[in-house]
Amino acid sequence: MTRLQGNVFNIQRYSVKDGPGIRTTVFLKGCPLRCWWCHNPESQSKGIELAINPAVCVECGGCWGVCPHNEPVAECTGPLADWAHCTQCGECVEVCPTGGRTMMGSLMTVDEVMAAVLKDRLFFEDSGGGITLSGGEPMVQPEFVRGVLAACRQQELRTAIDTCGYCQQDDLLSVAPLADLFLYDLKAMDEQTHREHTGVSNTRILDNLVALGKVHSNIWIRVPIVPGVNDHASELEALARFASTVDGIRRVDLLTYHQLGSHKHERIGKQGSERPEAVPTAEVMQSAAELFRSHGLTEVHVS
Numbered sequence: 001m002t003r004l005q006g007n008v009f010n011i012q013r014y015s016v017k018d019g020p021g022i023r024t025t026v027f028l029k030g031c032p033l034r035c036w037w038c039h040n041p042e043s044q045s046k047g048i049e050l051a052i053n054p055a056v057c058v059e060c061g062g063c064w065g066v067c068p069h070n071e072p073v074a075e076c077t078g079p080l081a082d083w084a085h086c087t088q089c090g091e092c093v094e095v096c097p098t099g100g101r102t103m104m105g106s107l108m109t110v111d112e113v114m115a116a117v118l119k120d121r122l123f124f125e126d127s128g129g130g131i132t133l134s135g136g137e138p139m140v141q142p143e144f145v146r147g148v149l150a151a152c153r154q155q156e157l158r159t160a161i162d163t164c165g166y167c168q169q170d171d172l173l174s175v176a177p178l179a180d181l182f183l184y185d186l187k188a189m190d191e192q193t194h195r196e197h198t199g200v201s202n203t204r205i206l207d208n209l210v211a212l213g214k215v216h217s218n219i220w221i222r223v224p225i226v227p228g229v230n231d232h233a234s235e236l237e238a239l240a241r242f243a244s245t246v247d248g249i250r251r252v253d254l255l256t257y258h259q260l261g262s263h264k265h266e267r268i269g270k271q272g273s274e275r276p277e278a279v280p281t282a283e284v285m286q287s288a289a290e291l292f293r294s295h296g297l298t299e300v301h302v303s
């Protein structure tokens with residue numbers, strides 16, 4: 001029995017995109033990167049934070065009435081939040097009748113996470129699936145990741161970690177023996193491009209992948225193909241060439257950029273970036289896949 005706690009912002013059952021088979025994906029909070037195309041900006045901050053959803057607001061005024069920072073108003077004007085003064089106290093969430101206000105993230109023990117994922121054991125066994133730790137960036141909470149993975153080992157559940165690779169190398173290597181699969185994101189090889197679009201250098205990410213490949217033989221590389229970032233020949237060539245030199249890579253997934261999630265920044269009181277409307281065409285994705293195959297990476301998937 002372990003009472004080690006982590007900050008979890010979602011547990012998604014029946015996922016078929018986070019590794020083989022049917023999976024339960026546990027999303028942990030906190031990420032050191034700030035990719036502008038992120039689908040889950042509510043996962044980036046390490047803390048528990050308020051999110052509002054205007055689509056389900058019925059303008060009852062409950063949230064406005066309890067917030068210690070609001071003046072009383074005669075008429076509710078909708079689920080506006082005074083983000084500048086919000087202390088994330090959660091009072092307004094308690095009174096909202098529709099789920100228009102929620103707190104993103106909650107502290108869960110390893111045992112609580114295990115109780116949730118074990119409900120799906122039958123699906124895992126039938127489909128070859130298991131549990132995937134994702135985020136945010138799960139390695140922001142390395143001790144909790146080790147705790148969950150160790151508990152999964154005891155239960156003989158298959159495990160995967162979906163990581164951006166930006167973490168302490170010792171932490172990454174310490175979880176390697178406990179995980180059956182790594183889903184490892186690569187965004188750009190050009191250091192300046194990477195820094196500009198994700199907020200951090202790629203040096204640590206690339207070094208960590210090389211080190212991981214020396215001790216783990218089941219790594220799937222995931223490359224989001226993003227307009228203006230890595231959808232041109234020189235970047236794709238550099239990514240494919242690098243991936244072909246790393247040990248342990250069993251598969252490459254090329255993920256087509258899309259705009260989903262672009263509205264989410266506003267819900268947590270943050271400003272999102274302007275996003276291009278154009279998405280990579282099927283031809284661009286297929287020729288990128290061919291490029292990776294031409295470097296000897298035989299299992300390349302486009303989604």
Ligand code: SF4
Binds near residue numbers: 090
């Ligand atoms: S969470 Fe923020 S908006 Fe909600 S009641 Fe507390 S201070 Fe006000």
Ligand code: SF4
Binds near residue numbers: 062097100101
């Ligand atoms: S409490 Fe919920 S439903 Fe009522 S005004 Fe606030 S967000 Fe809307």
